[in-house]
Amino acid sequence: xxxxxxxxxxxxxxxxxxxxxxxxxxxxxxxxxxxxxxxxxxxxxxxxxxxxxxxxxxxxxxxxxxxxxxxxxxxxxxxxxxxxxxxxxxxxxxxxxxxxxxxxxxxxxxxxxxxxxxxxxxxxxxxxxxxxxxxxxxxxxxxxxxxxxxxxxxxxxxxxxxxxxxxxxxxxxxxxxxxxxxxxxxxxxxxxxxxxxxxxxxxxxxxxxxxxxxxxxxxxxxxxxxxxxxxxxxxxxxxxxxxxxxxxxxxxxxxxxxxxxxxxxxxxxxxxxxxxxxxxxxxxxxxxxxxxxxxxxxxxxxxxxxxxxxxxxxxxxxxxxxxxxxxxxxxxxxxxxxxxxxxxxxxxxxxxxxxxxxxxxxxxxxxxxxxxxxxxxxxxxxxxxxxxxxxxxxxxxxxxxxxxxxxxxxxxxxxxxxxxxxxxxxxxxxxxxxxxxxxxxxxxxxxxxxxxxxxxxxxxxxxxxxxxxxxxxxxxxxxxxxxxxxxx
Numbered sequence: 001x002x003x004x005x006x007x008x009x010x011x012x013x014x015x016x017x018x019x020x021x022x023x024x025x026x027x028x029x030x031x032x033x034x035x036x037x038x039x040x041x042x043x044x045x046x047x048x049x050x051x052x053x054x055x056x057x058x059x060x061x062x063x064x065x066x067x068x069x070x071x072x073x074x075x076x077x078x079x080x081x082x083x084x085x086x087x088x089x090x091x092x093x094x095x096x097x098x099x100x101x102x103x104x105x106x107x108x109x110x111x112x113x114x115x116x117x118x119x120x121x122x123x124x125x126x127x128x129x130x131x132x133x134x135x136x137x138x139x140x141x142x143x144x145x146x147x148x149x150x151x152x153x154x155x156x157x158x159x160x161x162x163x164x165x166x167x168x169x170x171x172x173x174x175x176x177x178x179x180x181x182x183x184x185x186x187x188x189x190x191x192x193x194x195x196x197x198x199x200x201x202x203x204x205x206x207x208x209x210x211x212x213x214x215x216x217x218x219x220x221x222x223x224x225x226x227x228x229x230x231x232x233x234x235x236x237x238x239x240x241x242x243x244x245x246x247x248x249x250x251x252x253x254x255x256x257x258x259x260x261x262x263x264x265x266x267x268x269x270x271x272x273x274x275x276x277x278x279x280x281x282x283x284x285x286x287x288x289x290x291x292x293x294x295x296x297x298x299x300x301x302x303x304x305x306x307x308x309x310x311x312x313x314x315x316x317x318x319x320x321x322x323x324x325x326x327x328x329x330x331x332x333x334x335x336x337x338x339x340x341x342x343x344x345x346x347x348x349x350x351x352x353x354x355x356x357x358x359x360x361x362x363x364x365x366x367x368x369x370x371x372x373x374x375x376x377x378x379x380x381x382x383x384x385x386x387x388x389x390x391x392x393x394x395x396x397x398x399x400x401x402x403x404x405x406x407x408x409x410x411x412x413x414x415x416x417x418x419x420x421x422x423x424x425x426x427x428x429x430x431x432x433x434x435x436x437x438x439x440x441x442x443x444x445x446x447x448x449x450x451x452x453x454x455x456x457x458x459x460x461x462x463x464x465x466x467x468x469x470x471x472x473x474x475x476x477x478x479x480x481x482x483x484x485x486x487x488x
Contacts, residue, residue, distance in 0.1 A: 057086055058088070061091075174237055234270060254437065
């Protein structure tokens with residue numbers, strides 16, 4: 001017969017019955033002994049089947065999307081650990097002040113399971129570094145048909161290389177963000193009163209005057225330096241206020257149809273605005289020497305500044321520091337004369353960045369578990385959880401609608417381009433950015449137009465702010481970099 005494995009409860013019950021039977025037999029009246037009967041032949045008993053050995057424990061070191069969301073993403077990975085008891089997930093993350101050291105650690109041979117590409121390299125994945133990452137078309141991945149941008153086919157066609165990173169989120173937004181209580185003390189209501197570019201400048205002037213008159217804050221608009229923000233975000237954001245600064249206009253510079261230093265260059269607006277803001281005292285003195293996180297963000301979180309032009313991350317940082325903080329915002333670029341509609345910058349969903357796996361991970365003994373965990377992280381219910389943690393929309397076909405509740409979403413985004421919202425007639429940038437379109441033409445090792453990866457861009461800003469360089473000088477520098485960096 002087949003052996004049956006008894007539970008501890010069943011074992012104790014049967015043991016009790018056996019003991020009871022023995023005791024009752026001892027209490028019965030003695031009988032005349034019967035002649036001994038021939039012992040029956042017992043059938044052989046099969047040996048109990050041995051339970052399979054538990055899988056060996058596997059440790060997977062997986063990157064969080066950002067340090068701000070590591071705790072929330074930890075809870076998502078708790079689900080995976082519960083479903084896979086043999087797996088222990090150790091989360092890691094990098095920030096502006098730790099990226100260089102982390103990348104040096106990876107260069108020295110450290111190979112985590114997977115993580116966001118920005119943690120491994122300072123730029124997008126391109127022809128010169130693509131071999132460092134797994135060709136994701138060769139792994140067991142179940143969700144290609146869910147990805148609305150179709151990277152499996154678009155990346156080889158557009159960039160002549162296989163897909164090596166996956167992104168599922170719609171681009172994040174840079175908006176103005178502020179402390180409601182401080183803004184009320186300043187007597188200002190930008191959500192109601194700022195409707196044009198001139199309104200924005202009047203608002204910045206009034207806010208600066210209030211900040212200078214009180215000892216409660218150090219700055220009205222605080223600003224620090226971040227090479228990627230200035231090189232890849234602000235340069236695109238500010239022109240959108242103007243009719244000649246839209247995505248199509250910026251696209252012309254990247255395709256060579258218009259020079260970056262042309263009198264009609266859309267990027268002229270970016271440098272002119274920041275120069276005007278600095279000269280009028282709307283920005284901190286020597287703002288380019290202020291660290292992005294430890295100076296600017298820390299000042300905002302300590303409520304020593306009223307507002308910033310930022311993405312979604314510090315909204316969450318503020319609530320982590322003070323859950324009672326009330327924050328609001330408004331779209332980044334109210335329209336200048338002649339521009340309609342109000343345009344809101346949205347960063348691209350990149351084909352060349354996102355979650356990726358280092359090629360060396362294929363040689364790790366835990367590779368099957370890495371592949372399995374990567375696939376799970378892009379499954380519909382988990383993508384939904386991730387999106388709701390980050391407060392971002394997705395470019396992914398979900399099974400259920402999102403329920404976004406992030407602070408940036410509630411404080412500004414839900415009212416942009418939404419019927420009944422404060423800025424229901426505003427529109428998001430939705431076309432392909434020019435630098436994305438020509439990324440396949442980039443020559444590795446060259447500075448790129450704004451030379452932000454090397455950090456050299458800061459020198460141009462310092463020169464412009466201090467009057468050592470003009471806007472035209474900076475644009476001439478950008479154009480020379482562009483010509484040296486692309487084979488068009």
